Amino acid sequence: MHRTKVFKSKWGIAAGLILFLISAANQALFGQSFDIPNKKWGLSFGNSPEFTGLRFNFRDNQVRHIRGVNITLWQPRKDNKDSVIDGISFGLIPGGGTLRGVQIGILGASAEKSMSGINIGGLGVGCGGDVSGINIGGLGVGAGNDMIGINIGGLGMGAGKNLRGINIGGLGAGAGEDIIGVNIGGLGIGASRNAQGINIGGLGAGAGQDMIGINIGGLGLGAGRRLAGINISGFGAGAGQRLTGLTICGFAAGSTEVLGLTIGGFAVGGEFLKGIHLAGGMVHVVRGGQMVGFAASPFNYFRGSQNGLAIGIVNYAFRVKGVQIGLINFVRDNPKYLKVLPVMNTSF
Numbered sequence: 001m002h003r004t005k006v007f008k009s010k011w012g013i014a015a016g017l018i019l020f021l022i023s024a025a026n027q028a029l030f031g032q033s034f035d036i037p038n039k040k041w042g043l044s045f046g047n048s049p050e051f052t053g054l055r056f057n058f059r060d061n062q063v064r065h066i067r068g069v070n071i072t073l074w075q076p077r078k079d080n081k082d083s084v085i086d087g088i089s090f091g092l093i094p095g096g097g098t099l100r101g102v103q104i105g106i107l108g109a110s111a112e113k114s115m116s117g118i119n120i121g122g123l124g125v126g127c128g129g130d131v132s133g134i135n136i137g138g139l140g141v142g143a144g145n146d147m148i149g150i151n152i153g154g155l156g157m158g159a160g161k162n163l164r165g166i167n168i169g170g171l172g173a174g175a176g177e178d179i180i181g182v183n184i185g186g187l188g189i190g191a192s193r194n195a196q197g198i199n200i201g202g203l204g205a206g207a208g209q210d211m212i213g214i215n216i217g218g219l220g221l222g223a224g225r226r227l228a229g230i231n232i233s234g235f236g237a238g239a240g241q242r243l244t245g246l247t248i249c250g251f252a253a254g255s256t257e258v259l260g261l262t263i264g265g266f267a268v269g270g271e272f273l274k275g276i277h278l279a280g281g282m283v284h285v286v287r288g289g290q291m292v293g294f295a296a297s298p299f300n301y302f303r304g305s306q307n308g309l310a311i312g313i314v315n316y317a318f319r320v321k322g323v324q325i326g327l328i329n330f331v332r333d334n335p336k337y338l339k340v341l342p343v344m345n346t347s348f
Contacts, residue, residue: 032046032047033045033046033047033048033051033057034046035048035051039051040052041053042054043055044056044057045057047059047060047061047062047063048063048066049062049063050063050064050065050066051066051067051068052066052067052068053067053068053069054068054069054071055071056071056072057072058072058073058074059073059074059076059077060072060076060077060080060095060096061076061077061079061080062080062083063076063080063083063085063096064082064083065083065084065085066083066084066085066086066087066096067086067087068087068088069087069088070085070088070090070094071090071091072089072090072091072092073091073092074091074092074093075092075094075095075110076095076096080096080097080112081097081112081113082097083096083097083098084096084097084098084100085098085099085100085101086100086101087100087101087102088101088102088103088104089101089102089104089105089109090104090105091105091106092105092106092107093107093108093109093110094109095109095110095111095112096111096112097111097112097113098112098113098114098115099111099114099115099116099117099119100115100116100117101116101117101118102117102118103115103117103118103119103120103121103125104118104121105120105122105125106122107121107122107123108122108123108125108126108137109121109125109126110125110126110127111126111127111128111129111131112127112128112129113127113128113129113130114127114129114130114131114132115127115130115131115132115133115135116130116131116132116133117132117133117134118133118134119131119133119134119135119136120134120135120136120137121136121138121141122138123137123138123139124137124138124139124140124141124142124153125137125140125141125142127142127143127144128144129143129144129145130143130145130146130147130148131143131146131147131148131151131159132146132147132148132149133149133150134149134150135147135149135150135151135152136152136153137152137153137154137157138154139153139155140153140155140156140157140158140169141153141157142157142158142159143158143159143160143161144160145159145160145161145162146159146161146162146163146164147159147162147163147164147165147175148162148164148165149164149165149166150165150166151163151165151166151167151168151173152168152169153168153170153173154170155169155170155171156169156170156171156172156173156174156185157169157173157174158173158175159174159175159176159177159179160176161175161176161177161178162175162178162179162180163175163178163179163180163181163183163191164178164179164181165182166181166182167179167182167183167184167189168182168184168185169184169185169189170186171185171187172185172186172187172188172189172190172201173189173190174189174190174191175190175191175192175193176192177192177193178191178193178194178195179191179194179195179196179197179199179207180195180196180197181197181198182197182198183195183197183198183199183200183205184198184200185200185201185202185205187201187202187203188201188202188203188204188205188206188217189201189205190205190206191206191207191208191211192207192208193207193208193209193210194207194208194209194210194211195207195210195211195212195213195215195223196210196211196212196213197213197214198214199211199213199214199215200214200216200217201216201217201218202218203217203218203219203220204217204218204219204220204221204233205217205221205222206220206221206223207222207223207224208224209224209225209226210225210226210227210228211223211228211229212226212228213228213229213230214229214230215227215229215230215231215232215237216231216232216233217232217233217234218233218234219233219235219236220233220234220235220236220237220238221233221236221237222237222238222239223239223240224239224240225239225240225241225242226239226241226242226243226244227239227242227243227244227247227255228242228243228245229244229246230245230246231245231246231247231248231253232247232248232249233248233249233253234249234250235250235251235252236249236250236251236252236253237252237253237254238253238255239255239256240255240256241255241256242255242256242257242258243255243257243258243259243262243270244257244258244259244260245259245260245261246260246261247260247262248263249263249264249265250265251264251265251266251267252264252266252267252268252269253267253269254267254268254269254270255270256270256271256272257270257271257272257273257274258270258272258273258274258275259273259274259275260275260276261275261276262275262277262278264278264279264280265280265281266279266280266282267279267281267283267297268282268283268284268295268297269282269283269286270284270285270286270289271285271286271288271289272285272290272292273285273289273290273291273292273293273295274291274292274293275292275294276294276295277291277293277294277295277296277297278295278296278297279296280297280298281297281298281299282298282299282300283296283297283299283300283301283302283310283312284301284302284303285301285302285303285304285306286303286304287303287304288303288304289302289303289304290302290304290305290306290307291304291305291307291308291310291317292307293307293308293309294308294309294310294311295308295309295310295311295312296310296311297312298312298314299313299314299315299316300312300314300315300316300317300324300326301316302316302317303318304317304318304319305317305318305319305320305321306319306320306321306324307321308321308322309322309323309325310322310323310324310326311325311326312325312326313326313327313328314326314327314329314330315328315329315330315345316330316332317330317331317332318331318332318333319331319333320345321347322346323344323345323346324344324345324346325343326343327342327343328340329341329342329343329344329345330345331346331347331348333347334347334348335348
């Protein structure tokens with residue numbers, strides 16, 4: 001008998017709690033709230049516009065400022081862009097205008113203006129403005145402006161302006177302006193302006209202007225202006241103006257200027273080469289260009305000046321201020337009988 005009374009009592013409490021929550025949810029749908037002990041702080045059920053404490057709501061609407069723990073079932077309405085949530089936001093798709101603290105969305109988390117702190121979304125995390133802190137999205141993470149911190153997207157991530165910090169995208173990572181830090185994309189990474197730091201792309205990595213740091217591309221590396229640092233590519237690496245540092249490519253490396261130690265599986269080429277250049281097929285200088293330093297390949301083909309030492313099976317240059325060593329050595333501007341010599345040649 002005693003057990004029966006306890007059982008009924010427990011069910012009575014549970015039923016009462018369920019009725020209470022349904023009533024609170026109904027109030028929330030109509031923009032009202034039930035608050036304990038008052039409308040400013042404590043415990044709130046419903047759409048309280050300004051509250052501090054523990055708050056439950058179905059869907060935020062025209063909220064001004066919430067401090068504490070904000071638990072919502074669904075994403076906010078569109079007229080909630082000026083709201084500020086400080087503390088912990090939790091739900092299927094928590095959101096607001098400005099979110100600060102810990103945001104955890106079972107499906108996702110989003111903000112109109114900014115998100116800062118720890119931002120986690122089962123599918124994704126997104127913001128129309130800035131995102132900063134630890135940002136993790138099951139599929140992706142995105143920001144309309146800057147994304148700063150530890151940024152991890154299962155498929156990818158992107159920022160309309162700058163992406164800074166530790167940036168890891170399962171498929172890729174990209175920025176409308178600069179990408180700075182440790183930047184890793186399963187397929188690739190890219191920046192419209194500059195990429196700086198450790199830049200690793202499974203297929204490739206590129207920047208519209210400069211890429212500087214440790215740059216690794218499974219197939220290729222490219223920069224519109226300058227590629228500098230340690231550059232390693234499975235196939236090729238190139239820059240619009242200057243390639244500098246240590247460069248190792250499975251097939252070819254080239255730029256207008258190539259400076260440093262450059263190794264190409266088949267070719268190294270450019271207009272101005274300075275440093276040490278090694279290739280399995282050819283080291284090439286375009287017409288009117290210059291090689292300064294040391295070059296070694298089966299065919300060293302300089303349609304300009306050679307200043308330094310070239311070792312190959314066949315060496316060709318317009319002018320030589322240095323030495324060619326190889327089976328056939330051709331200096332175009334030499335006197336007639338000194339143009340082609342075996343073993344060694346120079347300008348006479």
